[in-house]
Amino acid sequence: MKKSTSSSKHNRKTPRKSPRNGRRPWFWRFVFRAGAIGLVLLAGWTVYLDAVITSRFEGRRFEVPSRVYARPLELYDGAGISASALERELGLSGFRKGDGSRAGTYQRSGGRFIISTRGFQFPDGKEPRRRLALTVYRDRVENFSVLSGDASPIVRLEPAQIGGIYPSHKEDRILVQLEEVPALLPTTLMAVEDRNFFDHVGIAPLSIARAMLANIRAGQIVQGGSTLTQQLVKNFFLTRDQTLVRKANEALMSLLLELHYEKGDILETYLNEVYLGQAGTRSINGFGLASQFYFGESLRDLQEHQIALLVGMVKGPSYYNPRRHPERATKRRNLVLSEMEEAGLIDSVRAAKAKGKPLGVSARPSYSENRYPAYIDLVRRHLARDYREEDLRSEGLRIFTTLNPAIQYAAEYAVTDTLGRLASGETREALEAAMVVTAKDSGEVLALVGGRDPQYAGFNRALDANRPIGSLIKPFIYLAALEQPERYTLITPVLDKSFTLEFDDGRRWQPKNYDKTERGEVPLHEALSHSYNLPAVRVGLDIGVDVVKDTLQAFGVTSSISEYPSMLLGSVTMNPVTVAQMYQGLATSGFNTPLRTIREVTDAGGEALSRYSLEVDQVADPAAVHLVQYAMQETMQEGTGKSAYYTVPEELTLAGKTGTTDDGRDSWFAGFSGDLLAVSWVGRDDNGPTSLTGASGALPVWSRFMAQVPQHSFSPVVPDGVQYQWVNAERQALTKEHCNGARMVPLISGSEPTQTVSCSGNLQRQIEGWFEGLFR
Amino acid sequence: MNTRFLIYSATAAAFLGLAGCASAPGESIYVPVGSSKAEAPEPPRASSKEDKPRVWRKSEQPEVSEPAPRSSSPSYRDAGDSLSPAAVSLIQEADTLLAQGDAPAAIARLERAQRIAPRSAEVYFKLSEAYVASNQLGTAEQFTLKGLSLAGSNARLQRSGWLLLADIRRARGNVAGADQAEARASRL
Numbered sequence: 001m002k003k004s005t006s007s008s009k010h011n012r013k014t015p016r017k018s019p020r021n022g023r024r025p026w027f028w029r030f031v032f033r034a035g036a037i038g039l040v041l042l043a044g045w046t047v048y049l050d051a052v053i054t055s056r057f058e059g060r061r062f063e064v065p066s067r068v069y070a071r072p073l074e075l076y077d078g079a080g081i082s083a084s085a086l087e088r089e090l091g092l093s094g095f096r097k098g099d100g101s102r103a104g105t106y107q108r109s110g111g112r113f114i115i116s117t118r119g120f121q122f123p124d125g126k127e128p129r130r131r132l133a134l135t136v137y138r139d140r141v142e143n144f145s146v147l148s149g150d151a152s153p154i155v156r157l158e159p160a161q162i163g164g165i166y167p168s169h170k171e172d173r174i175l176v177q178l179e180e181v182p183a184l185l186p187t188t189l190m191a192v193e194d195r196n197f198f199d200h201v202g203i204a205p206l207s208i209a210r211a212m213l214a215n216i217r218a219g220q221i222v223q224g225g226s227t228l229t230q231q232l233v234k235n236f237f238l239t240r241d242q243t244l245v246r247k248a249n250e251a252l253m254s255l256l257l258e259l260h261y262e263k264g265d266i267l268e269t270y271l272n273e274v275y276l277g278q279a280g281t282r283s284i285n286g287f288g289l290a291s292q293f294y295f296g297e298s299l300r301d302l303q304e305h306q307i308a309l310l311v312g313m314v315k316g317p318s319y320y321n322p323r324r325h326p327e328r329a330t331k332r333r334n335l336v337l338s339e340m341e342e343a344g345l346i347d348s349v350r351a352a353k354a355k356g357k358p359l360g361v362s363a364r365p366s367y368s369e370n371r372y373p374a375y376i377d378l379v380r381r382h383l384a385r386d387y388r389e390e391d392l393r394s395e396g397l398r399i400f401t402t403l404n405p406a407i408q409y410a411a412e413y414a415v416t417d418t419l420g421r422l423a424s425g426e427t428r429e430a431l432e433a434a435m436v437v438t439a440k441d442s443g444e445v446l447a448l449v450g451g452r453d454p455q456y457a458g459f460n461r462a463l464d465a466n467r468p469i470g471s472l473i474k475p476f477i478y479l480a481a482l483e484q485p486e487r488y489t490l491i492t493p494v495l496d497k498s499f500t501l502e503f504d505d506g507r508r509w510q511p512k513n514y515d516k517t518e519r520g521e522v523p524l525h526e527a528l529s530h531s532y533n534l535p536a537v538r539v540g541l542d543i544g545v546d547v548v549k550d551t552l553q554a555f556g557v558t559s560s561i562s563e564y565p566s567m568l569l570g571s572v573t574m575n576p577v578t579v580a581q582m583y584q585g586l587a588t589s590g591f592n593t594p595l596r597t598i599r600e601v602t603d604a605g606g607e608a609l610s611r612y613s614l615e616v617d618q619v620a621d622p623a624a625v626h627l628v629q630y631a632m633q634e635t636m637q638e639g640t641g642k643s644a645y646y647t648v649p650e651e652l653t654l655a656g657k658t659g660t661t662d663d664g665r666d667s668w669f670a671g672f673s674g675d676l677l678a679v680s681w682v683g684r685d686d687n688g689p690t691s692l693t694g695a696s697g698a699l700p701v702w703s704r705f706m707a708q709v710p711q712h713s714f715s716p717v718v719p720d721g722v723q724y725q726w727v728n729a730e731r732q733a734l735t736k737e738h739c740n741g742a743r744m745v746p747l748i749s750g751s752e753p754t755q756t757v758s759c760s761g762n763l764q765r766q767i768e769g770w771f772e773g774l775f776r
Numbered sequence: 777m778n779t780r781f782l783i784y785s786a787t788a789a790a791f792l793g794l795a796g797c798a799s800a801p802g803e804s805i806y807v808p809v810g811s812s813k814a815e816a817p818e819p820p821r822a823s824s825k826e827d828k829p830r831v832w833r834k835s836e837q838p839e840v841s842e843p844a845p846r847s848s849s850p851s852y853r854d855a856g857d858s859l860s861p862a863a864v865s866l867i868q869e870a871d872t873l874l875a876q877g878d879a880p881a882a883i884a885r886l887e888r889a890q891r892i893a894p895r896s897a898e899v900y901f902k903l904s905e906a907y908v909a910s911n912q913l914g915t916a917e918q919f920t921l922k923g924l925s926l927a928g929s930n931a932r933l934q935r936s937g938w939l940l941l942a943d944i945r946r947a948r949g950n951v952a953g954a955d956q957a958e959a960r961a962s963r964l
């Protein structure tokens with residue numbers, strides 16, 4: 001036990017005073033009482049410190065941030081990915097270019113890849129370490145094979161970490177257990193910091209004496225002489241200032257800690273606690289995270305020279321920062337290697353070889369903080385439905401999201417690259433944008449861009465910019481109409497002619513076309529693909545505003561929708577994510593598929609806490625949706641969306657819809673391919689006018705995105721009860737392929753025209769055709 | 777349980793010869809300009825022709841002449857995708873898990889399969905089967921409908937889909953709906 005300073009003073013005085021006077025009984029009584037009081041205080045203090053130690057050690061020792069992962073890349077024959085995207089993805093997941101045989105490295109020559117995975121514990125099972133070979137040819141994986149490890153036709157790479165949810169003190173760490181740490185790490189640590197760790201009782205008086213001597217010589221505190229236990233106590237419980245009282249507390253607590261806990265337990269806590277660097281406001285604690293942070297590798301894969309560097313850095317993580325001061329760091333590392341050799345941990349040959357190696361630190365941290373602020377924002381809002389903020393910040397949860405880094409990259413590029421070219425002058429400066437990309441058939445949100453600067457974690461327009469949707473509403477008006485095939489088909493003539501609506505309170509409303517012209521009767525499919533306003537309002541009023549509203553709600557719109565007729569021209573406001581939700585059902589033959597950003601959440605040990613499963617809900621007649629999809633494809637080929645093919649090659653078939661609001665305040669585009677659904681919005685934060693329309697603002701962003709991503713064309717399966725027929729819309733009759741005005745359109749059974757028109761223009765009742773059908 | 781048996785027999789029929797219909801991976805895929813060569817770097821940004829600054833038309837209804845009118849008409853097809861070997865292997869894993877009574881794990885496998893084969897009716901019928909096994913019949917019915925929407929002109933898939941639907945509806949007490957579905961199956 002360490003003596004208190006007050007009692008030692010008395011001890012020194014007593015021998016001097018005792019021979020001179022005879023007041024011994026009084027004196028001794030005083031000494032005894034003072035001593036007793038001192039002891040009681042000391043005992044009380046010790047009990048207090050003991051409680052401090054045990055309460056911290058018995059409870060949760062560390063607040064560990066939650067980790068947010070991108071979706072893992074699935075590799076198999078036929079997987080769609082470009083070679084450059086695969087290489088970028090490997091980089092994000094912490095792979096390094098190398099020989100392809102060490103775990104965490106890959107080798108590339110042309111389109112040929114050899115990849116050695118590290119293995120990963122997924123919520124649904126472990127993906128073991130494997131060595132893979134594959135070729136990327138024409139943006140597809142070919143010749144996929146497992147060279148070593150468990151054979152499988154499909155393998156998941158470890159997912160990229162895309163963010164974290166940090167405790168308020170901003171300490172970041174990856175907890176490690178002593179058993180999983182390479183044996184060389186603790187032995188090296190002891191050789192350098194505390195040779196007698198396994199023998200002392202928490203403090204090493206000899207070391208302290210040595211340090212004290214050095215301090216006296218230097219006239220200031222230059223040496224610690226602290227044991228690992230003392231260092232842990234200092235970091236864990238005490239302030240950083242070097243006072244005597246703190247020193248005394250440190251020693252006392254070290255003794256208590258050793259009394260209560262095993263050496264192994266103390267060592268493990270030390271390995272997880274020690275401060276090893278800084279990344280912005282976030283501190284890098286523990287060897288587990290430091291290994292990731294400096295080498296991009298898991299602790300178990302570190303080599304001797306890397307272990308030596310990390311152990312060397314304990315003395316001064318910023319002074320020996322290998323990225324900033326590589327020379328100092330190398331010197332320090334080599335000193336540690338000498339100590340390792342001296343302690344017999346490695347032989348002289350290996351030590352010399354290790355000293356000759358470069359530091360081997362990764363160029364930058366393997367993941368940067370908050371690389372995808374808008375996406376993480378949406379993830380956090382989804383998490384908030386089921387998790388408390390404080391648990392997210394401290395429980396070390398693992399959150400597996402649906403973010404696809406390659407798609408996110410393409411979306412960010414499309415926004416930043418296109419926005420600068422739209423409009424000019426002040427308007428250009430003020431232009432903002434947002435984009436949402438989802439997987440068409442699963443509703444997984446693959447990418448989210450919240451503004452023209454995707455790195456800026458501010459106003460998230462994809463979620464918080466609620467704007468009138470303009471003509472994006474039209475497919476839903478026509479869908480509601482086409483669900484009544486006895487009244488509406490794609491070739492039903494609709495009236496493109498102005499009219500005035502008078503309300504009960506005397507107000508009047510006179511909708512207009514965008515180009516102010518009127519065309520008289522036009523077939524329904526053309527009214528939609530060319531986005532004429534007057535027919536949309538007429539059809540909407542005919543089937544009822546309430547029916548259109550019900551349709552929107554069935555497709556997943558939960559925000560309030562006005563029943564004023566102006567809603568038929570899209571006065572209803574929505575954010576881009578809601579628009580994506582609503583269009584999901586159009587893209588998938590009427591199946592509403594809730595958007596998801598999270599697949600699973602597990603606790604720190606990998607135990608599943610929540611799964612967010614795929615859900616589908618049929619909300620519309622697939623036949624009617626198919627007809628709307630036809631007109632939305634026509635939009636891209638002949639209508640308001642055709643300028644997409646300035647950017648997108650013709651071979652990629654797409655479907656979509658433009659949206660514009662008054663004075664170009666909002667420019668929208670929503671559309672889909674076979675794989676992806678994307679919504680883009682361009683406008684100003686101050687809701688000011690622009691010179692843009694849906695076709696000239698949001699569409700260039702959208703098509704720029706689509707052009708970059710390998711994907712399948714949109715080609716829907718014809719649903720039951722729909723037949724494609726050659727028709728002449730003007731004559732409202734069936735016709736033959738090469739006749740004038742012939743157009744192949746899908747029709748719901750029973751809604752076909754009853755007449756045929758020959759190429760020469762003669763009408764006749766549809767009897768032959770009916771007979772043909774019977775015997776076909 | 778009688779219904780359960782019926783459902784299994786129907787789905788077993790649907791998946792008889794599942795491996796047989798596995799084909800070479802997928803149909804043609806769109807390859808972005810500049811990345812078709814295996815060793816191609818990032819798509820060039822300064823040089824490619826679509827990167828040139830362009831004057832975008834202000835009109836939302838551009839004239840027919842610009843750009844050149846497309847010759848193609850809206851696309852459609854008669855049936856969904858067949859399964860890739862990778863998807864087949866995940867479905868087989870799911871089958872094993874289902875046989876072991878671990879429906880949640882089977883669902884996780886099937887969702888992986890769905891992500892790589894989102895236009896195959898088979899995947900959705902399998903998901904339906906897994907939800908039947910975990911007694912979530914409403915969800916199962918929806919996945920059957922989704923599968924049917926992709927079965928197209930494939931009579932075998934149509935038939936097993938409608939039979940599956942009939943069984944699920946009957947188990948949910950929707951006798952009329954079940955009869956209707958059964959009638960559809962027998963017409964195929």
